[in-house]
Amino acid sequence: MSDGPDIDxxxxxxxxxxxxxxxxxxxxxxxxxxxxxxxxxxVDSGGHLRDLKLHRSALQWGDKLSGMILQATVTAEQDAAAKAELAIRPLTQDQRVEAGMRTIRETLGQAEPKPRAPEIMTEEQIQAADDAYFERMNERGWNQ
Structure with a gap:
């Protein structure tokens, strides 16, 4: 009996x-x-920004708008990562692939990967960070 057809x-x-x-x-x-x-x-599955939509009232947020854009982008990246994880399950849950990846990590002396989720700031945290920044700048001077 030949192993050829099974491998193919x-x-x-x-x-x-x-x-x-x-x-x-x-x-x-x-x-x-x-x-x-x-x-x-x-964003796409790689986390690359593909579209940014701002409601016509966005300009009323002033200096907070950039933080809101970053917050929306981080949330979109997390959403895409979760969707991508589901999409690759046919491969990652295949025992042959999992065994191969484990062998590669062992060969290279690497531990299991531990993904780190980016921290999302709440509106209050963004406001506090903005306030702290402007306070520092007012104390130190704006021309430094």
Whole structure:
């Protein structure tokens, strides 16, 4: 009995799974909002900003607007990452792939990856950071 057909079938199965995962990742859009929907950020599966929508009332936020844009973008990145994790499960839950990745990490002497989620600031934290910044600048002087 030959192992050839089983190996060939496994390779074809993995190619099919990989193509399906790649197509799913290409379709992913993560969405994040801030300021009660005043700012909406849309990113792709890699976390790259693809669209930024500002409600016509966005300018009323003044200096807070940039923080709101960052907050919406971080939320969109987290949304895209969660969607991407689901999309790659056909590969990551395959025992053959998992065993191969474990072997590679062991060979390279690396521990299991531990993703770190970016910290999202609340509106209050953003305001406090802005206040602290302006207080420091007022104390030190603006020309330094």
């Amino acid at each position: 079938a496994a390779i074809e199965e993995m190619k099919t799974k990989a193509a399906q995962v790649q197509a799913a990742l290409a379709k992913i859009r993560g969405i994040g909002t801030a300021g009660n929907g005043t700012v909406t950020a849309i």
